[in-house]
Each structure stands twice: as structure tokens, then as C-alpha cells.
Amino acid sequence: MSVAGNPRTTGRLPYQEAARELLRSTVLDAMRDLLTERDWSKITLGDVATQAGVSRQTLYNEFGSRAGLSQAYALRLADQLVDHVADAVASNVGDAATAVRVGMTDFFVSASLDPLVQSLLAGEMKPDLLRLITLDAGPLLVHATTRLAQVFVDSWVDATPAEADILAHALVRIALSYIPNPPVAERDAPAEMSALLSPYIDLIVSRGDGVHAGG
Known part of the structure; x- marks a missing residue:
């Protein structure tokens, strides 16, 4: 943790x-x-x-400040996203589709139970919290992307830093966008993210000989 x-x-x-x-x-x-x-x-x-x-x-x-405190809390939420995906990658070696789906499912569940997220979604509008994951989301994006990219470099994915950055940045941006607009029951958001991102992971893994695009 x-x-x-x-x-x-x-x-x-x-x-x-x-x-x-x-x-x-x-x-x-x-x-x-x-x-x-x-x-x-x-x-x-x-x-x-x-x-x-x-x-x-x-x-x-x-x-x-109060804003600094809420940002620190939001950074911990970003860490939880990385931890869920990292655990799913480690538990599903060679299976990119399942790794992405499980990682995102676990994150969405934990985010939905988090009291700050619940506070954001309930009651009166809270522009200070909304800015943390929209207009002021830069620190969260950089932090989570940097950590998650390292997961993709060090794990069985064996991505180059450039590939890992592209993959991690896309995953983090999409995941954070769901916080103010949680997945609806009619759509399987984790499965859709898996369908979108896992082919890129499969392409990286399929090379298998250590030769990566841009490397």
C-alpha cells in the first residue's frame, strides 16, 4: 500500500x-x-x-492549505489506481486483457467507496474538489503516469519508457475521467478500457525479442 x-x-x-x-x-x-x-x-x-x-x-x-490537504488526499487516490493496476498486472502474467479489466474494476470499486469521492458526487456542487481531477489534475496525472509507466517497464509487459508513458498516460487520464462521472450500469467500463488498451500491450509483448519501437 x-x-x-x-x-x-x-x-x-x-x-x-x-x-x-x-x-x-x-x-x-x-x-x-x-x-x-x-x-x-x-x-x-x-x-x-x-x-x-x-x-x-x-x-x-x-x-x-485546505486545498493542499485535499490534493494530498487525491494523490493517494491516484496511488490506489496505480496499485490496483500493478497488482492486476502481476497476477495476470501474459494476459493483458484481464490485467486491464481487473485493475480497472478494482479501482472503480475502491473509488466508489471512498468518502471524498462520495462527497464530490453528493449534495451541493464542490468546485474545489472537481478542479482537483479536471482543471488542476496535472499533479495527479504526472504522479500516477510516472509510477504506472514504471510498472509497465519493469513487469512482463517489458515496455520501453516511451511506450510505457503512452500507455500509462492514457490509462490514467481515462480512469480519472470516470471519477466525476462514474461508470453506468449499462456499460462495462473496465471491459471497454481493456478492449481499447490491451491490444497495445499485446503488440509490445508480441515482439518478445527486446526490440521495441523507438528503442
Whole structure:
């Protein structure tokens, strides 16, 4: 599981970095708990600080503002997208269609259960949250694309960096577009994404000899 917008790590983190990750994780978990009780529009930074057991100044020092806090939470959602796809790729070696379908199904389920996403979709319009995944989605796109591209480079897909970037960027952009407009029952969004993207993965894999376009 990734923490607060940072990729999974296997080595030991320096103390200061580990302490910061723990702080961010604690705060974002506290924010999630509050979101299960009330709408985002009714939550203040003071509420989050109290729930997390930290000072409001600590919260300001780490996140800068309410917008910074919500962006950090959104980055963690982006990490969840990458983690779901990475797990599906690892569990479905050689089967691109299933990997994409399962990864996206798991992400859509987890996103639908997330209280910030539920807050975005319920009640009054929340332009600050909507901007996070539309006009201000640049940091999410870059972060998730960079992480997911590495998955496609390091896994059995064995994509070149250029191929991996194209694939990851397309998948992330499409996935994020579903957050403010969730998949409807009449359409199988994960299957449609699989039909669209898996042929590109199959083309990369079919080369099999390490010779990639543009490489």
C-alpha cells in the first residue's frame, strides 16, 4: 500500500522521511474518517488536526492549505489506481486483457467507496474538489503516469519508457475521467478500457525479442 502520494518502497527510509510519511498518512486517514461522518464542505483544517491528534500549525506546515490537504488526499487516490493496476498486472502474467479489466474494476470499486469521492458526487456542487481531477489534475496525472509507466517497464509487459508513458498516460487520464462521472450500469467500463488498451500491450509483448519501437 502506498502512503500519501508516494510510491511503494522496499528499503528503509531515513528517519525524517519516515516520520513525514507517518504524519501525512495519519492526517489523511483522519480526513477519511471525518468524511465518513460529514460532507467535505463541513470539515475544517482544525477538525482534521484534532482528529489526527496534531496541531493546526503542523497541518499548515505540511499541507499549506485546505486545498493542499485535499490534493494530498487525491494523490493517494491516484496511488490506489496505480496499485490496483500493478497488482492486476502481476497476477495476470501474459494476459493483458484481464490485467486491464481487473485493475480497472478494482479501482472503480475502491473509488466508489471512498468518502471524498462520495462527497464530490453528493449534495451541493464542490468546485474545489472537481478542479482537483479536471482543471488542476496535472499533479495527479504526472504522479500516477510516472509510477504506472514504471510498472509497465519493469513487469512482463517489458515496455520501453516511451511506450510505457503512452500507455500509462492514457490509462490514467481515462480512469480519472470516470471519477466525476462514474461508470453506468449499462456499460462495462473496465471491459471497454481493456478492449481499447490491451491490444497495445499485446503488440509490445508480441515482439518478445527486446526490440521495441523507438528503442
